[in-house]
Amino acid sequence: MLDTAPQTYTRADEAFDCLQTAIVKGDLAPGDKIGELDLCSRFDLTRGPLREALGRLESRGLLVRRPHAGVRVVSLSASELVELYRIREVMEGLAARQAAERMTDQEIADLRATLDAHETMIDEAHGQAYYQAEGDYDFHHRIATGSRNTKLAQMLLGDLYYMVRMYRYRLSTSAGRPHRALGEHRRILEAIAQRDGELAEFLMKRHINAARKNIEKKIQEGVLTI
Amino acid sequence: MLDTAPQTYTRADEAFDCLQTAIVKGDLAPGDKIGELDLCSRFDLTRGPLREALGRLESRGLLVRRPHAGVRVVSLSASELVELYRIREVMEGLAARQAAERMTDQEIADLRATLDAHETMIDEAHGQAYYQAEGDYDFHHRIATGSRNTKLAQMLLGDLYYMVRMYRYRLSTSAGRPHRALGEHRRILEAIAQRDGELAEFLMKRHINAARKNIEKKIQEGVLTI
DNA sequence: CACGTCAACATTGTCGACAAACTATGCTGG
DNA sequence: CCAGCATAGTTTGTCGACAATGTTGACGTG
Numbered sequence: 001m002l003d004t005a006p007q008t009y010t011r012a013d014e015a016f017d018c019l020q021t022a023i024v025k026g027d028l029a030p031g032d033k034i035g036e037l038d039l040c041s042r043f044d045l046t047r048g049p050l051r052e053a054l055g056r057l058e059s060r061g062l063l064v065r066r067p068h069a070g071v072r073v074v075s076l077s078a079s080e081l082v083e084l085y086r087i088r089e090v091m092e093g094l095a096a097r098q099a100a101e102r103m104t105d106q107e108i109a110d111l112r113a114t115l116d117a118h119e120t121m122i123d124e125a126h127g128q129a130y131y132q133a134e135g136d137y138d139f140h141h142r143i144a145t146g147s148r149n150t151k152l153a154q155m156l157l158g159d160l161y162y163m164v165r166m167y168r169y170r171l172s173t174s175a176g177r178p179h180r181a182l183g184e185h186r187r188i189l190e191a192i193a194q195r196d197g198e199l200a201e202f203l204m205k206r207h208i209n210a211a212r213k214n215i216e217k218k219i220q221e222g223v224l225t226i
Numbered sequence: 227m228l229d230t231a232p233q234t235y236t237r238a239d240e241a242f243d244c245l246q247t248a249i250v251k252g253d254l255a256p257g258d259k260i261g262e263l264d265l266c267s268r269f270d271l272t273r274g275p276l277r278e279a280l281g282r283l284e285s286r287g288l289l290v291r292r293p294h295a296g297v298r299v300v301s302l303s304a305s306e307l308v309e310l311y312r313i314r315e316v317m318e319g320l321a322a323r324q325a326a327e328r329m330t331d332q333e334i335a336d337l338r339a340t341l342d343a344h345e346t347m348i349d350e351a352h353g354q355a356y357y358q359a360e361g362d363y364d365f366h367h368r369i370a371t372g373s374r375n376t377k378l379a380q381m382l383l384g385d386l387y388y389m390v391r392m393y394r395y396r397l398s399t400s401a402g403r404p405h406r407a408l409g410e411h412r413r414i415l416e417a418i419a420q421r422d423g424e425l426a427e428f429l430m431k432r433h434i435n436a437a438r439k440n441i442e443k444k445i446q447e448g449v450l451t452i
Numbered sequence: 453c454a455c456g457t458c459a460a461c462a463t464t465g466t467c468g469a470c471a472a473a474c475t476a477t478g479c480t481g482g
Numbered sequence: 483c484c485a486g487c488a489t490a491g492t493t494t495g496t497c498g499a500c501a502a503t504g505t506t507g508a509c510g511t512g
Contacts, residue, residue: 008293008473010495012281035463046497048274051465055238055278056285061380067234068464068503083375086324090316098312149309151389154287155381163377234503236465261493272467277495294473294494 011045015053018043023062023073024166030075060159062166074163078219081167085212088160089205091152092140096188096204099146100197108193111142115185122178137165139185143192143204177214184210237271241279244269249288249299250392256301286385288392300389304445307393311438314386315431317378318366322414322430325372326423334419337368341411348404363391365411369418369430403440410436 019039022028036047036054043050054071057063065071076084103111118139144156184207191200245265248254262273262280269276280297283289291297302310329337344365370382410433417426 010293012495013293037463047464048496048498052278052281055281059282059285059384061377066504067236067239069505070463080376084377086320086375087317087378087381090320091313094312094316149312150306151287151310151386152313155313155385158285159381160377238465263493273494274466274468292474295475296493 010049012049012052015043015045015049016056018045019053019057020062020162023057024162026166028073030073030166032073033070034073035070060162062162076163076167082212082216082219084160084163085208085215088156088164089208089212091156091160092143092208093201093205095144095147095149095152095156096192097197097201098149098152099143100192100195100200102148103146103192107142107146108189111139111146111189111192114138114142115182115189118182118185122182136181136185137161143188146192181207181211236275238275238278241269241271241275242282244271245279245283246288246388249283250388252392254299256299256392258299259296260299261296286388288388302389302393308438308442308445310386310389311434311441314382314390315434315438317382317386318369318434319427319431321370321373321375321378321382322418323423323427324375324378325369326418326421326426328374329372329418333368333372334415337365337372337415337418340364340368341408341415344408344411348408362407362411363387369414372418407433407437 019028028034036050039045039050040047054063054065058065058071062074063071064074140161141157144153147153184203188200188203188207191203245254254260262276265271265276266273280289280291284291284297288300289297290300366387367383370379373379410429414426414429414433417429
């Protein structure tokens with residue numbers, strides 16, 4: 001009965017997942033014109049389920065489609081990428097506030113354990129990219145679900161995060177950022193643990209604001225070519 | 227080349243629009259189990275395009291689908307409806323702020339004209355429901371597009387507004403609310419005209435907050451049965 | 453030599469039929 | 483009389499073929 005446990009996995013779902021991960025991982029680069037037949041042979045699918053999956057992806061904004069002219073992977077401009085972070089700022093701020101009000105003590109404990117794991121991970125990898133790619137995502141993922149706001153979690157997990165991850169793979173992590181980000185995560189967690197929703201919202205907004213500025217800087221430096 | 231001018235209208239698009247309006251208008255009530263064959267005969271479509279449209283609607287959260295078991299119109303609980311307004315609050319606050327920074331003078335003039343039209347409309351209809359259903363939507367619509375934030379506008383116009391409108395049709399408008407809402411709209415407009423993004427955001431958030439409280443009151447009164 | 457036009461091609465959109473899965477009804481047994 | 487199971491029926495998921503449209507290349511003309 002839970003939406004996280006789909007008993008039967010349909011072909012269209014399979015196609016959807018395959019394409020989504022392929023786009024996020026960069027196997028299908030932004031701007032690529034992808035033919036339906038190519039995709040069918042690549043993922044061993046038929047065109048029916050594939051087209052259904054394409055429709056879903058298009059609706060989520062990961063693909064753009066022009067009738068009779070094929071489908072392309074969405075290509076965000078630099079400004080559009082920045083705008084994405086502005087949306088994240090307000091939405092995740094809300095998520096943090098509601099999470100502070102609604103997360104169970106158990107969930108908070110788990111989140112703390114997760115951050116501990118991230119810390120050792122960063123130390124071992126000497127601040128390598130892994131944290132930015134997965135650990136950060138994990139933290140924000142838990143906050144979103146912890147908000148107990150179904151639609152909010154759906155929009156964050158289903159739409160925004162995929163788009164962000166899609167470009168994050170190409171962002172070379174700056175040297176000290178993982179450590180600093182972890183510190184910010186810890187402070188957000190403590191605000192949540194103290195059930196201080198207002199503070200949690202403030203800290204989360206500032207956290208994402210910092211990430212946005214980091215990206216803007218890289219764009220100006222020309223490190224990030226879009 | 228503009229996305230607002232689709233040269234060719236495909237059958238799937240047609241199906242998508244039909245279903246969306248049918249859901250929003252209430253022809254397909256929340257919780258209804260709808261069979262694919264019924265829909266095909268009702269809208270004179272074939273199952274291929276229909277399924278594609280269903281996939282899109284599902285991805286947007288207007289439908290829920292269980293494999294091999296059919297598709298139902300989403301049925302929001304009272305709390306979920308309220309949560310929707312919390313999301314609107316932060317997202318439209320952002321939209322108002324960015325609109326204040328980016329709308330052209332012409333767009334602002336048009337918006338002002340729109341509000342004038344709404345005023346005469348309300349006076350003529352003695353504060354009838356029409357304003358709540360269409361006029362309010364129009365105002366928020368213009369703010370969203372005026373933000374020049376593609377993804378933000380897409381999420382508001384493509385996702386949230388449809389869900390809100392779907393339940394708004396069942397909300398009997400309270401007597402004095404249209405007039406008060408119009409006043410709030412005017413103040414938001416003036417903040418935008420003065421390019422005061424911060425104020426515009428604050429006023430918009432308060433405006434939607436008021437709408438949320440209005441709904442919460444009605445739910446408590448038992449007027450709104452969900 | 454450049455531009456516009458036309459035609460063949462490839463790709464997408466659409467359709468109808470087959471196979472798999474869930475639901476419901478009726479039956480049997482306790 | 484109620485519970486559980488089996489079977490029939492309906493609905494959904496999937497597939498392959500046909501039709502419509504955009505694209506690309508070549509050709510002729512100004």
